[in-house]
Amino acid sequence: MSNRAAGGRTREPSMWTGWITFAGLMMMVIGSFHAMQGLVALFRDGYFLVGTDKLPVAIDWTTWGWIHLSLGVLVACAGAVVPTGRTWAQVVTVLFALVSAVVELAFLPAFPVWSGMMIALSVVVIWAVLVHGNELRASRR
Numbered sequence: 707m708s709n710r711a712a713g714g715r716t717r718e719p720s721m722w723t724g725w726i727t728f729a730g731l732m733m734m735v736i737g738s739f740h741a742m743q744g745l746v747a748l749f750r751d752g753y754f755l756v757g758t759d760k761l762p763v764a765i766d767w768t769t770w771g772w773i774h775l776s777l778g779v780l781v782a783c784a785g786a787v788v789p790t791g792r793t794w795a796q797v798v799t800v801l802f803a804l805v806s807a808v809v810e811l812a813f814l815p816a817f818p819v820w821s822g823m824m825i826a827l828s829v830v831v832i833w834a835v836l837v838h839g840n841e842l843r844a845s846r847r
Contacts, residue, residue, distance in 0.1 A: 723841050726789055729834035733785025733799060736806055736827050740778030743813075743820070747771035754816040762812045773809065781806055788835065796839045803828040803835075 746753050748771030758764050784802045787795040807828040810821040 723838065725834040725838045726791070726841075729799065729831045730785045730788040732827055732831050732834075733788065733803065734782045735785075736803070736824060736831070737778045737780070737782025737785060739820075739824060740774045740781060740806065740809075742778075743817070744771045744774030744776075744778060747774060756815050758816075760815050762815075770813070774813075777802075777806060777809060791839075793839075796835050799835050800832055803831040807832075 747767045751767045754767075758766055758770070761770075781802045784795070784799045788799040807825045810824040810828070814821045
């Protein structure tokens with residue numbers, strides 16, 4: 707396919723394509739944060755504000771640790787592929803950002819400020835990919 711707009715002019719990438727790169731970097735940051743949170747849950751049970759019985763999903767800290775650690779790796783990998791502009795990468799990124807936000811919502815009583823920050827970052831990533839994903843794909847043609 708050609709990168710030409712109507713009238714024969716070459717279409718330049720818009721400044722908004724940077725949002726997709728930003729979203730990819732934020733996904734890698736979110737993944738790293740999930741991994742750190744998972745390691746803390748695995749090795750320091752008493753670190754969090756409430757016991758697991760006060761969380762919406764009452765499972766032990768070891769299970770929460772593995773959930774966060776696994777999700778962190780997946781989210782970081784999704785962040786690495788979203789700047790390629792592929793549709794499947796954008797779909798995976800949005801799904802993992804959504805799962806990340808839901809997991810953090812369930813974890814909110816244990817670590818409110820951190821979880822709130824993670825939810826906000828996930829929402830920004832979802833917004834960037836959904837609103838500006840097509841522009842990146844068009845600029846790669």
